[in-house]
Amino acid sequence: MNRVALSVCTSVLQLALVGVGSLVLLGLMAKVKARAEGRVGSPVVQPLRDIRKLLTKERLHARHSSVVLALAPMVITASAAVAVGISPIIGTHPVLGQSADIFVIVYLLLTGSVASALAGLDPATAFGGMGASRAMTIGALAEPALLVAVIALSVQAGTSNLPGIVSSTASHPAWVFGPVHLFALGALLIVVLAETGRIPVDNPATHLELTMVHEAMVLEYAGPELALVTLGEAMRLGLLFSLVANLFLPWGVATGDSLGALAIACAALVAKTTTLALVVALIEVRSAKLRLFRLPELLAGGFVLSVLAVVMGLVIR
């Protein structure tokens, strides 16, 4: 099969899979949490239904908002979508895969965060500012951990190109159980919790404005734009889950040129991310939300873990 077509195919599959799958993962985690708490919980596909419902609603903009409020959802979703499209989620040759650098992905995600923070500040409300401030603080503390953790992996692989890291990890299975990967995994898990706004960093289900972080930022969104924001955020979560999964368990990712491998990769991805989602849900169930000012301790822990990963990489080589 033509490489270009395969690349396009890979990217489109990734987008579709992550676009829908991440919403399902959200539903799944909610379900697991509900079950663990002894509730029935809403169906796993509830987020998809919510999106559909939101799309039919009216667009509302706050009185003092500007074009930023309208643009932000698109930027959030587009940045997440592009990151998903070029990352090695089911195959190592997506569109623009050669420039799927970790730096690109991290900063695409950062662009999304910046857009949502600005959207929080735009409507001139107290909650929006509060959410933006908190989200940016958490982001600023999580980003170093994220970057350094991925750098630990890329030092080991000798490249910062994500497909490159994934394929070289796949060809060196011993790495997976090495200290570099373990420390980096720890750091990345913390980062994922922070970046996706899960307990103990943020409670996605809260309805108390003063404890909100992410929800406070998007308080002013309604209708299709809220749907877009939700979709974008879900895709970020999906992206991060699948990246963590693929960086640490690279098997199943299609490195070859066949559609069959892609199919297998889809299945592997679903399995890996579902497992990860279950783990995250269990963490959420088991822990309470941290006070905002205790968060730095957690994130600093993540950062130290990631630095440790780099140092370990230097020590054991």
Place this chain on the structure above:
Amino acid sequence: MNTAYVSALDVTAGLVLFAAVMTLWRRGVRTIVSILGVQGLSLSAVALVLAIHEHDTALLVTGGLVLVLKGIVIPGLLLRASRLDPKSRETRPLVNVPASLVAAAVLIVLSYVVSARITSLAPSDATRLVPLGMATILVGYFMLVTRRRAVSKIVGLILVDNGIGLVAYLLTSGVPFIVELGSSIDVLLVVVVLQFLMVSMGRHSDVDVLTERRELRD
């Protein structure tokens, strides 16, 4: 002839230094000025002795000049100036008289030590007396530093100048005449200026505190 020359030189030069030490010893300002006059005369005597011995007319004229200037004119001017305050005495010098005399002794010994090298370049009857000149300079400077009265300060200045003159005569039989002439006039003018300043400042305040004024400071 030669021994007479030598002893004349010795006596006159010794007198110059002796006068310098005397200024430290005595307290009365008018007395000090008189001693300065004596020193001026002795200095001119040194020059004259040297001039006669070396048949140096220029030096002879210089000696005459010094006689008039440092023996008569300058002490006269200073006496007039000290008349502003007839009772003025060095009551409380910065270093008291006994200590000053001890210091003078030390300075004299010091100048003997330090002059050895200068003398050794061209040992002669005249140059061996250079220590006396150096001592006069140092004692004069010491006087300048430690005495409080305005007139005493001027006397100290002239002492230094006389000492330098003595060194010059002894070492080189005087500097070229034009230089000698110029420097003598300069010294005279300095004294005139200082006297003028004393008088002018006296109008503004007590002469006594003239040198104690510390209006200009950091």
Place this chain on the structure above:
Amino acid sequence: MTWYLVALSLGALAAIAGATLPRRVRVPVAAALGALGCAVSLVAAVGDLIDGRTILVHSDRLLPFSGVSLTLDPLAALFVVLSSLVGVAACLYLVGYAHGPSASRSAVSIFMVFVLALSVVPLASNIVSFMFAWELMALSSLLLIVTDQAQRPKARSAALWYAAMTQAGAVSITLGLLLCASRAPGQSFVDIAASSSTLSATTRTAAFVLVLLGFASKAGAVPLHVWLPKAHPEAPSPVSALMSSAMVSMGVYGIVRVGGDLLHGGTVGWWVAVAALGIVSAVYGALHATTASDFKRLLAFSTIDIMGLSLIGVGAAGVLEDSGMHADATLAMMAALLLLVAHAAFKGALFLGAGSVERATGTRNLDRLGGLVHTMPTTSVVVALSAGAIMAVPTLSGFSSEWLLLQGLLHGFTDTSTPVVIVMLLGVVALALTGGLTAVAFVKAFGIGFLGQPRSAGARDSREVSRWMGWGSALLVLPSLVLGLVPGLVVSLINRAADTGLGGVATTPVSTGAGLALSQLRGAIEPAALLGALVGVMVVLALAARTLGQRRARRVDAWGCGREEQTPRMQYTATSFAEPLQRVFADVLRPQMDVEVTHAVESRYFQQSLTYHHRIADVVEVRAYRPVFGVVHRVGVLARRLQNGSIHRYLAFGFVALLVVVVVLA
């Protein structure tokens, strides 16, 4: 070189025009001449960079005893490009900006001298010419800071700090350069470069340390940065733009020129020191930038941050070069230089934008701004794009340069020597730390300053500034876009400059194209394609949204948690925005806060008013500089006792001297 001479003459002409022409035409004519001069040198320098040639000019008719020497090599050309670029924009901006004291004869003239000096510094190639241009640059910027001192008391002390530190730096540089030249037959850079290997190791290190101190202070490296956050905000905005983009870069230029070119690299310790300065500066600058609520102060601290990153690149390049990894060294050096060029553009635009804001609203305190996106659209777009560039949003210039820096650092890890690895490790950590903090700072700057509702009357009544100011600042957005989208087009030019800075061995670690691709290693970015993808997705989404929802959004009141009315005072301010981070880093920032509560007369349970004061002093200033000043001042006060006015004492000085002379010599 002819074109440079034309450009320099145009600059001189601009200065003369500024000093002589009547008020009405002074600013436009001088600015036009200045901008033209900068444009000429910009084009000429780009041309020479493309050709990669080296030109020398020497004349004995200027500068007694030494003559003036100008040399144009790729490294110099790059910095000429940098300063001329900002120069053009600043000159255009000046046309709209100058009024009152900043349009006076001296101010306009000195401004032109400053622009001129900035483009001569990289060209100067003997000690006297270099220091002449360097000091002229310092003097003119110093005078410009105080142009409107009568209205700004803060400018006075800022100018003093700046003057003292820049002069201390200049003294240090002078001494260092003279030491470099102590074995040279002359004092031209060529002579120094030819003879520097005969210097003893100690002399070389001493020279480098001295030079480093001076240049690092100009580049705002912590702990020599104290002047920068004071002086840059207080200068008139076009001057701040020039200072914060072009002038600070000259500090890095000096380090590269002397360390890499004249002294041929030296030992690994030098570059570890450079990198260490960079690491500390980057983190410290970024931290302070997040908490500053004065827009220009925030920008100034972010300058310290970016200069730190650039120094990390330079230090890494030196370290790598020392351990023989020439290609990686070139990569790191290229990253540092690209970052400088990118920084010059976006920081210039940001300072000009901040100037427009200050002009329009009368304040630069973010806590009193807001809603400017409605009243000042052009400025908002300029600031937003430049802020995006500084936050390293992909497809803008900060991103491509930071990516290159990361690549340089990353590949240094393959080396096994400890200093190399430590520098790389800490460099990466600093890069990672500052990335997030910078994002906070600029989300705050744009989000609080430009979005939301106006927080003061000045912000409410603001109008878009004059077209000249808009164009001037908008001009500097262009490089951010070019360097961000098609960095491959300029990277070969930067490569030449980096080669010169590393001793002249040519390597091409980055292959040219639209994007960046490492030629020896696996790593590439294609920002243009990325932008295409982003825009594509957004268009699809927009079309989808159009077909699904209503075309126009309905305007409604924001959610007020039950309250009917939303007042501007309810918004988060810049101070409150940064408060969580400030709390996290309280040990480093040491904020001083106090709350004054006035109770109601009727009952202590009710408060009449509540005032919150909050100040973050520069720890380095308080802990390191103030005590030294105190000591110096005490010396001065003690010394005054020496001259107590007593003639006896003065005479005694002489007497002692006389005794010493006769005792020692006889």
Place this chain on the structure above:
Amino acid sequence: MLLVMIVAIPLAMTLAAMVCPWSPWLGRASGLASAGVLALGIWLSALTMTTPRWGAAHLMRADSLSAFMVVVIGSVSVLATSFTSRTMSQEIASGATTARHARHYVILMQVFITCMLIAVLSANLGVVWISIEATTIATTFLVSHRRTSGAFEASWKYVILCSVGIALAFLGTVLIYYGELHASGGHVASLNWTSLMAAAPHLDPRVTRLGFALLVVGYGTKVGLVPMHSWLPDAHSQAPAPVSALMSGVLLSVAFYALLRFRAVVQIALGPTFPRVALLMVGVASLLVATAMLIAQRDLKRMLAYSSIEHMGLMAVGAAVGSPLAIAAVLLHVLGHGITKAVLFLSAGEIYQLEGTTEIDRISGLLARRPVLGGIFGFALMSLVAFPPFSLFVSELSMARAEVDAGLSWVVAVSLACLAVVFAAVLRHGRHLLMGSRGDGESPSVLDRSAASMLVGALVVCVALGVLSWPVQSLLWHAAHQVTP
């Protein structure tokens, strides 16, 4: 004849002032006389570029160094004397002085200038001494011109300290003469510069050493070098501005000129080390003391005076090196410093006239209140702290270069460190004086055009000297070669 003419101009002016009553025209005429001196000095420089000239029956001699010094004296005295009529008219108007004293002032200024000219044009180093001593006498009355108690105190200290200092220089001269006498075998010893240079290789080292040390201390008094510098701040702060300008700008340098001459002799006799050590000691000490005194200075004119000490220290350090580059740089420094300091003192005089005080704490906001005067003062301060494009920058940097070439890096380090502290201190004081806002209802006052253009012109000359090599550079090289064997 030319040499005699140069001296005759101020002398004629003196005589004219003695017979004419005071009028502002007298002041203007003295300005013209100085301009004449300057013009002749420039002509003399062109003539003596290659060969020295003799005059007045071999009593006078001018080589390019003397010619350069004439130019320095001419340029600073043009500035100083052209402010004469202005200063005196102001003082007469305010009742601070009388027409008689104004006339005395003109006379003494001319005598002062004459003495300095004789000092630099004389062939005989003894005559140099006499004329430098004579400047003391002339300037005493100028220092005490204001007839306040402070002025008398200052001139009292000035005369006593300078006389005793210069007496030591005389002792030094005598000792050198003694050496010369012996070196030349007892004949043709005249203290003439040429014969002294001829005898220099045979001078007795010990006597020369002592003699030079005394000369350094002695002339150092007049130069304002530590330890005999103490008269300088007092005299400079009390004298009328043009006198301070002339004293600080050239008198110090004329004394320094004598040291330069002797240094050349001593360098031949003893080799470079001894004069270098001697000059370095006083130079560095002066730098350190001046720096310390500038830090917490409270008086504007005293600040300028200490800055003169600092610059003289720098020059002494430069002269210590003794290479042609160092001496040439020192000479450029002499000129640049002279003009700059003159501008500063003259504008300080204007400030004193307007503000009635020279206390730094009591003056502020000059830039806003008196923009032209404040601007001139500010730029002159920039020149003083050696910013380019002013000439002090080039001369200081060239001195530093020469010092490093001579292996004196530590000296450069010390002096540059001092310069940095001085810079900060001077600018701190300058900030207090210049900056600040105008009071309510106060309108900016403007310096009158002729005075302003004079001062601006002087600053432009400083810039030209610092930027253009031609025509001064070759003169400086020739002059430097006169005293660098």
